[in-house]
Amino acid sequence: MQGLMTVFYKELADHFTSWRGIILFLMVLLVSVFAVLGPTGAIDNIREQLATPVQYGAGRFAFLYLFSTSGEGMYPFIWFIARILVPIVGIVLGLDAINSEKSSGTMSRLLSQPIYRDAVINGKFLAGVVTIAIMLTTTILLVSAIGLTVLGVAPSSEEVARLLLFWGISILYGAFWLGLAMLFSVYFQRVATSALTSMSIWIFFSFFMSMAAGLAANVLAPMSQTPTAPELLKNYGIQITASRISPIMLFGEAATVLLAPGARTAGEMLQLLHASGARWMPGPLSLGQSLLTIWPHLATIGGLTAALFAISYVKFMREEIRAT
Amino acid sequence: MTKQLIVETVDLTKNYDNTTVVDKLNLRIEEGDIFGFLGPNGAGKTTTILMLLGLTEPTSGTAHIYGYNSTREPLKVKRITGYVPEKVGFYEDLAAGYNLAYTARLNGLPEELVIKRVDESLDIVGLSEVAEQKVGEFSRGMKQRLAIADILIKMPKVAILDEPTSGIDPEGITQMLDMIAEIAKERKMTVIMCSHQLYQVQRICNRIGILAKGQLVVEGLLDQLGREALGGGRLRIEVKLTEITSELIDCIRRIGGVVSVERSGDLLLISCLEDLRPQIARVIVGANGLLVEMKIQSYALEDIYRKYFREA
Numbered sequence: 001m002q003g004l005m006t007v008f009y010k011e012l013a014d015h016f017t018s019w020r021g022i023i024l025f026l027m028v029l030l031v032s033v034f035a036v037l038g039p040t041g042a043i044d045n046i047r048e049q050l051a052t053p054v055q056y057g058a059g060r061f062a063f064l065y066l067f068s069t070s071g072e073g074m075y076p077f078i079w080f081i082a083r084i085l086v087p088i089v090g091i092v093l094g095l096d097a098i099n100s101e102k103s104s105g106t107m108s109r110l111l112s113q114p115i116y117r118d119a120v121i122n123g124k125f126l127a128g129v130v131t132i133a134i135m136l137t138t139t140i141l142l143v144s145a146i147g148l149t150v151l152g153v154a155p156s157s158e159e160v161a162r163l164l165l166f167w168g169i170s171i172l173y174g175a176f177w178l179g180l181a182m183l184f185s186v187y188f189q190r191v192a193t194s195a196l197t198s199m200s201i202w203i204f205f206s207f208f209m210s211m212a213a214g215l216a217a218n219v220l221a222p223m224s225q226t227p228t229a230p231e232l233l234k235n236y237g238i239q240i241t242a243s244r245i246s247p248i249m250l251f252g253e254a255a256t257v258l259l260a261p262g263a264r265t266a267g268e269m270l271q272l273l274h275a276s277g278a279r280w281m282p283g284p285l286s287l288g289q290s291l292l293t294i295w296p297h298l299a300t301i302g303g304l305t306a307a308l309f310a311i312s313y314v315k316f317m318r319e320e321i322r323a324t
Numbered sequence: 325m326t327k328q329l330i331v332e333t334v335d336l337t338k339n340y341d342n343t344t345v346v347d348k349l350n351l352r353i354e355e356g357d358i359f360g361f362l363g364p365n366g367a368g369k370t371t372t373i374l375m376l377l378g379l380t381e382p383t384s385g386t387a388h389i390y391g392y393n394s395t396r397e398p399l400k401v402k403r404i405t406g407y408v409p410e411k412v413g414f415y416e417d418l419a420a421g422y423n424l425a426y427t428a429r430l431n432g433l434p435e436e437l438v439i440k441r442v443d444e445s446l447d448i449v450g451l452s453e454v455a456e457q458k459v460g461e462f463s464r465g466m467k468q469r470l471a472i473a474d475i476l477i478k479m480p481k482v483a484i485l486d487e488p489t490s491g492i493d494p495e496g497i498t499q500m501l502d503m504i505a506e507i508a509k510e511r512k513m514t515v516i517m518c519s520h521q522l523y524q525v526q527r528i529c530n531r532i533g534i535l536a537k538g539q540l541v542v543e544g545l546l547d548q549l550g551r552e553a554l555g556g557g558r559l560r561i562e563v564k565l566t567e568i569t570s571e572l573i574d575c576i577r578r579i580g581g582v583v584s585v586e587r588s589g590d591l592l593l594i595s596c597l598e599d600l601r602p603q604i605a606r607v608i609v610g611a612n613g614l615l616v617e618m619k620i621q622s623y624a625l626e627d628i629y630r631k632y633f634r635e636a
């Protein structure tokens with residue numbers, strides 16, 4: 001336990017004193033502020049909506065829309081979090097966790113100290129997760145503060161609850177990317193290789209997954225020149241299912257359900273269409289319903305993270321460390 | 325009184341995919357020994373050390389340090405063993421003192437003791453001045469000394485040094501080894517040291533073991549091995565005279581303990597069972613010989629090394 005805590009504190013201090021950590025932190029904060037305050041950012045958009053309170057249920061969730069909406073030509077805060085900020089932070093914190101210590105010869109020294117070997121990998125993982133948590137907390141608080149001062153809307157208790165849940169799943173999502181990066185840092189001896197591998201996976205999921213899903217759908221459910229409704233539905237269904245392979249998509253859906261209760265994710269729309277026409281345009285989901293909806297998403301991300309970490313753990317525990 | 329056995333391996337064996345790298349190794353190292361662990365590249369020295377520390381599992385056989393089983397009780401072994409790996413490394417962008425403090429904390433030293441122990445250790449290796457400097461700015465020799473300080477942090481009973489002098493200049497090597505020998509003596513620390521610098525090993529080690537292809541070719545006290553290498557456990561005395569007569573040779577032969585006397589130019593090579601220099605000198609003076617020089621031929625570790633390698 002003492003070994004774990006020692007490694008943890010050292011790594012945490014490293015994250016917050018190294019240039020790498022400082023730059024990541026600044027990036028997160030700047031992008032968040034930009035998403036909210038930038039031209040056609042969330043603030044502009046909410047002002048407009050509040051002036052014509054039709055679409056979003058009379059501004060009931062105005063505070064949450066700080067995080068989940070944006071104007072034309074701009075992306076909302078959660079888009080940046082899901083696609084860019086959290087993956088990059090997770091990957092950059094974990095990409096050289098193990099292999100850099102091997103190649104610099106500190107790992108042999110570390111493992112010859114009287115600590116259990118898993119203290120090293122657990123301590124590093126924990127420090128990464130806590131760093132991600134601190135960054136997310138700061139940026140969510142910052143955006144909230146901007147909302148309070150600039151818009152003057154205070155969050156309701158339900159909104160606070162939803163934000164807290166969002167905070168929690170974002171940390172879990174960060175842990176996924178951290179776990180992915182650490183896995184490669186255990187398997188590849190060279191930092192360049194491990195970095196490139198995790199980055200490629202991120203780029204694929206972030207930018208090419210929707211294309212790949214579209215392609216898969218067109219192969220499995222080709223559409224005719226003038227597609228009929230069932231054809232469209234089938235194609236679209238496959239596209240959604242396929243893109244759910246991507247953790248970015250899973251997290252994005254969950255975050256949208258939590259932070260934009262009036263909106264519907266594509267998947268939900270589809271289910272509703274299938275079910276009946278009666279509840280075609282339902283009101284916002286309650287908090288409980290929202291949780292029920294995102295539960296499978298969370299379980300999947302959590303399961304993936306656990307699996308990634310377990311594989312790294314087993315490999316690292318068995319490995320022979322030579323300082324050569 | 326027999327000394328306590330500090331390191332003991334019994335039939336220690338390590339295979340990597342069917343090639344045997346360490347082959348039924350039986351090592352016994354006693355308290356206070358400075359053990360020179362020698363052998364050509366790839367002999368299996370580092371592998372043996374990794375098994376001693378519980379950093380890799382033996383294929384068969386056991387290793388014990390201070391009675392603790394290295395495979396089953398690695399934490400106990402690591403608590404009392406300091407290890408300087410072959411290519412030792414530090415966190416380059418952190419200060420030297422910080423690096424050592426990390427080691428101290430990993431060893432569970434209470435916070436009030438951490439600073440004290442770090443300062444002491446840096447002082448012993450003469451790096452107090454640069455405690456606040458980043459290790460990245462250190463020279464190779466400084467890093468090696470820092471590595472010694474790093475193991476002193478935990479006040480080990482056993483120090484395992486894998487080529488601690490590689491990459492240091494000759495002067496530096498001498499200083500480094502003297503330092504190690506001094507610390508070992510002061511703290512009654514047992515030392516195992518791998519090295520390819522035979523001359524240097526000879527200066528500080530009292531016991532050596534030579535490994536070749538995973539097998540111990542020879543092991544024992546250095547003095548004893550040296551004599552064996554030179555001539556079956558005998559001493560050789562070299563005498564230089566202005567003139568050599570056969571009477572003189574006969575006289576010397578008659579001294580008790582002299583085994584043989586050979587002539588080679590103006591030199592007499594006397595093989596004897598003990599150091600007979602005073603007696604020989606007396607005989608020469610008594611026979612009116614003119615003594616120019618007399619010395620005991622010393623062995624070099626190189627001789628031992630070569631001898632056993634020819635046999636192996």
Ligand SMILES: Nc1ncnc2c1ncn2[C@@H]1O[C@H](COP(=O)(O)OP(=O)(O)OP(=O)(O)O)[C@@H](O)[C@H]1O
Nearest residue numbers: 340341345363364365366367368369370371372410
């Ligand atoms: N992971 C491994 N897999 C297979 N063979 C290995 C592995 N590690 C080491 N070896 C082999 O084991 C042998 C012994 O290596 P070891 O590092 O113990 O030698 P050494 O005596 O320390 O040599 P040196 O003086 O060069 O440091 C070498 O032939 C090496 O190729």
Ligand SMILES: [Mg+2]
Nearest residue numbers: 369370410486
């Ligand atoms: Mg070696």
